[in-house]
Amino acid sequence: MKKLNLLIICLLTSYVFFAQNKNNKVDSLFNLIEKNKKMNNDSIVIWGTELLKVSNETKDDTIRYKASKKISYYYLRNRIFDSVKKYDMLMLTTARKIDCLKVMSSLQNQAAYFNNVGLKDSALYVLERAKRIGHNNLKSKTKEDSLKKINSILYIETAIVKNYFKDKEFEKALELSYSNLNTSNKYGITKFLPYNFFYLGLINLELGNLDEALKYYQKEFELSLKQENPYMKGYALIHLGNVFYEKEDIPVAKEYYVKANTLFEENNYLKGKLSSKRKLFSIYEKEENYGQASKIGEDYISMYLKTGQLDNYLASFFIKLGRVYHKAGNLLKAREYIEKGLGYASKYKNKDNVNIINEAYITYKELGDYKMALENHEILTELRDSLLLNELT
Missing domain, CATH: 1.25.40 (Serine Threonine Protein Phosphatase 5, Tetratricopeptide repeat)
Structure with a gap:
């Protein structure tokens, strides 16, 4: 299988290298990376490095920025943190030559690196820095550019909420989540509503405000139906199940988890299946159905190993x-x-x-x-x- 993968990579790469001109070569390389980004081998690095060579030859900062971002993401996914740091720095240095949106995105990547190596304070620091850059540069020539910056700020603030939550700073997380929801509604940005509803539900759940948590998880579920998004619907079902689990209404919680698992199975969504099976494992353990718990636990481990994490x-x-x-x-x-x-x-x-x-x-x-x-x-x-x-x- 490894030999076959290497052969495929070589053939694909050879095809790219014989492209008629540099533009075709760049487009082909980025397409290869996009189509094969889930491959757990260093082909992404090979193609990304070739893109960096092209960017050096053409003095094209945009290519250099995008290529370093792709390589950084690959290394982050594979937990090779020294390399993540190297390409994050290249990305940030290049972003400063382009625009503030690229700088904000680069800082988000740095925050991901810091979180993964356990430097949560550093992660929060660079996220706050990215947020300030966004707010200081909100004025734009066009409404479209302004909305792009607001989108980036919302993305960053969602990451800050996540950090606050992990640090158990629930009041700060709750305040910022309400602010994000108001901003999303004000500008008609629906992209972040699922995250808004999720974190408002999650934080209220942690604080013991079960009815408030249920309200926002129901909004999340309704939005998933409106957008006809089976993945969002599956997670919303899990979140609703979590509320009833905390209410100690185990039969209702189990019903939600089973529905979520069925939906993820139908759509063959691995991450979703892992989430729903983990929840069902807890249910069966609580019911003292250890035979079923161990069976689903074995399934969970078998699937988790496929992620390579x-x-x-x-x-x-x-x-x-x-x-x-x-x-x-x-x-x-x-x-x-x-x-x-x-x-x-x-x-x-x-x-x-x-x-x-x-x-x-x-x-x-x-x-x-x-x-x-x-x-x-x-x-x-x-x-x-x-x-x-x-x-x-």
Whole structure:
């Protein structure tokens, strides 16, 4: 399969290199990147690097900006952060020669990089900087240009809301979300309404305002029907299910999750299926239906591995599945999945791992494996001390 992929890449690249002129070559390369952006190999980098060569030859900053952005996104997706940083800097340097919209977009990319390496304060700083640039340059010659800048500001402010939420600054997140909703309505920008409704629902859910959360999730669902968007509809169903889960109305929550899962299955949408299956896993565990929970848990892991993302979410789920096998009395499977979870978690050293290792510690303790429980408790203490030291220095 790898040899076949390499052959395809070589043939496609050869076709591009024999293009009649540089414009055709540039268009062909960008088309190849767009069509193959989900490929998990370095063909994107090969084509992007060729575009950078063309940009150097022609002194075309727009090509250089777009090519560096494509390469940065590939490296970010594959968690190769040193390379992300390199191409983000190239993108920002080039953007300054073009216009403020490109600068704002470059800063958003930098924020994504900072968030992925755990530098949340730095991410928030560059997002606030991008927001200020947008507001300081709102005046434009045309209404179209002004709307583009407002769109960019809304995009940035949505990212800021996300950061506020992760930092548990719920009041700030709520205030900015209401402001974004008003701006969207004022300018008739419907693009961000799903995000507005989602975050207003999510923050109110976190604050325990369940009826308010339900109101905005219903708006999200209604919008998905109006736009005939099956993906948005599936997520809206999950969000509605979350409210009823918190209300401890498990049968209604389950009904919403099943509907969402069916919709995602029909549309073969992998990310959606992962979300709905994770929710159903929680339902079956709560119902003490461990056979069904373990079955759907195995399906979830099989699908998650197809994404190529070997991260803390996967590590955490291994522990959760281990816990379910423990409750079902299958101790061998329980240990197997806990050890897998710890194996993935050991690759990353951040606050999420505190929860993962703590889950492993509790599960080993419940299993009666006090030696492993003690070992994980010691790892947990060491990790907490290390993270605290990093915060203080």
